[in-house]
Amino acid sequence: MAGRIRSALPLINRIARSDSFLAPHRAAVHRTLQSPVFASSSESSRYYATAAAPPKEQKIKLPVALYGGAGNYASALYIASKKANVLDKVEAELLDLVQALEKSPTFSQFTKDLSVPADTRVKAITDIAEQAKFSQVTKTFLIVLAENGRLRSIDTIAKKFAELTMADKGIVKATVTTVMPLPPSEEKELKETLQQIIGQGKQVTLEQKIDASILGGLVVEFSQKVFDMSIKTRAKQMERALMEPVQF
Known part of the structure; x- marks a missing residue:
C-alpha cells in the first residue's frame, strides 16, 4: 500500500x-x-x-x-x-x-x-x-x-x-524514561508490576525512552498517569523543602 x-x-x-x-x-x-x-x-x-x-x-x-x-x-x-x-x-x-x-x-x-x-x-x-x-x-x-x-x-x-x-484492543501502553536502557530483568519486573496495577483483561506494552536530564531514577507514564521517581524531581522537592521557613 x-x-x-x-x-x-x-x-x-x-x-x-x-x-x-x-x-x-x-x-x-x-x-x-x-x-x-x-x-x-x-x-x-x-x-x-x-x-x-x-x-x-x-x-x-x-x-x-x-x-x-x-x-x-x-x-x-x-x-x-x-x-x-x-x-x-x-x-x-x-x-x-x-x-x-x-x-x-x-x-x-x-x-x-x-x-x-x-x-x-x-x-x-x-x-x-x-x-x-x-x-x-x-x-x-x-x-x-x-x-x-x-x-x-x-x-x-x-x-x-x-x-x-x-x-480498544485492551492494550495499555506504558512509557518508562531512564538515563540508560533498563536491563532485561528490570524491564520484565517493571512490566509485571504495571500489569498487576492495571489488572486482568488488559495487556501492558512497555516503551523505553532515554533522557539524561532526569539525572537518575525513572519516570513511568500510563493511562494518563505519571509516576515521577526521577532524581531530578526529588532534588527539586528537597530544594523547595529547604527553602520553606522553619516552624518552631
Missing part, C-alpha cells in the same frame, strides 16, 4: 498547476463535509469532545478520553471506523500515510503548506487516497483534514488514533 501512495505523489505537482482537475470533485467533497460524523472543524471539536453520537445512530464510547484538536479529530475517526467496522484497516492506512510523509519531503511539505488552496489540497489527497485504495472512512477523513487545513497534523492525529485503537 505504501508503494501505491508513493506512486500517487507526482499528482501533487500536476494538480497544483491546473485547477481544471478540481471541478468533478467539489460536489462530492461538500456532501462529505455535511456528514454528521465528519462535521466542520469547529463542529467536530464540540461534538466529539462530549463523545456524543448523532441522534438515532449507534452510540460509540471512546475507550480513552483525548483532548485538543488532534484528539478530537482522532476521536471522530475512531467513532466512524467503529461504526463501519474498519478500525484495523483505517489504522494500517494511517500508518502507511505517515510513513509516506516521512519518506517524501515533497509530500510532507505539501501537507504543511497552508498557502496551497483548499481545493488543491482536497483534489490531491482524494486522488492519492483513491490510488492507494484507502477505505471510504479514511478517504473521507483525509478530505476533511484537507478542507480544514489540518493535513499538517496527520502524524499527531495518527498517534492519538493509535492510542484509541490500542485501548
